[in-house]
Amino acid sequence: MTTDPAPAPSAPGDRPAPRRAPAGAAVLRQDVTEAIRAAVFEELAAVGFARMSIEGIARRAGVGKTAVYRRWKSKLALVLDLITAVAAEGMPVPDTGSLHGDVRAVLEVAAHALRHPLASQVVPDLLVEAARHPEIADTVRAVLLDGRRGVAARIVRAAVERGELPADADPDRVLDLVLGPLYWRLVVVRTSAPAGYLDDLARSAVAALTA
Template identity: 65%
Template sequence: MTDDTTGQDCAPPRRAPAGAAVLREEVTVAIRAAVFAELAAVGYGRMSIEGIARRAGVGKAAVYRRWRSKLPLVLDMVSDVAADGLPVPDTGSLYGDVRALLDVSARALSHPVAAQIIPDLLAEAARSPELAAALRTALHDTQGGIAAAVVRQAAARGELPATTDPRLALDLLAGPLYWRLAVLRTPFTPADLDALTTAVVAALRAPE
């Protein structure tokens, strides 16, 4: 038997005869989608297991069988985002790699759900060390790995010194995007991204 039923719980769930209940993948997928939708709609502070279950079309027990509360649930979602990450561009030039990465990142940050969720989670992270650590992985460590790969590729092509600091590359790439898209809520045009790419490349090539 499976553990999940649609709608609100009317009675305590029956135990699976073999011990642990079977967790249906489609129910897990629906709950995960509902978490993102709830975060975007009401924010972390007002998000509840009841609201997630209602949006997913399942009973609360289906959520609690997977996560004991909303914090580990959100931590799991953030970890998934970190695991997926963004692709490392390999266009054959530093300018092309930076431009491709800025384009993908700008589109991701401009997504309506991301635009609602990321600022809210960053504010909540000030009150939750666990959430702060998970966000560091999702928003810093993963992006940092991509920036490091771009720097390594450019150094191998002779476009950058081998001593170029990947952390500087990450700051130059992520800072303007977050400021414009998450703080000012002002979109980037293709011309804006071209100009930013030129500025990032020039800054990385500047002598130390």
């Protein structure tokens, strides 16, 4: 079994040492935590949430099961924590100076993420599990909708200020027209995007939004 060793004590005369953890408490190494998180992504892609196990995660991460259970009480808690961490990273808000440029930039970032083999396998599986687990549904919504909605709102606000969109433009419509077709093609249908596809999609989305 792999354990997380405690850090070396501070040398005498140094600045006051931080308060020690209670005797016997586990000291959680960040490198072990990151290895486990990476293993979860790989396990989700390989076997899906339903068949994923703490044993499989530990084996793939090269740690003992105890190292996993020290951090998360169950695989559901582990996956929810992982999704929350991804949501916290968020999608960058483009500031290109035009609605077309902003839409094209969002498409580029989203396409890069959706083309990743782990994302293309993990996201659909989590959407299936969301129907069975309300906790997963709420957290997946934060990743796939709430964060993107904030980006869309800022794009719309900037476009309204430039006079490219009317004041009552709906950020949700931006998401539908911009990310909906991309997600359908790359994740649902699973076909590659030909050269110029993102440019064509950006033009079509902007034309629909400004119609």
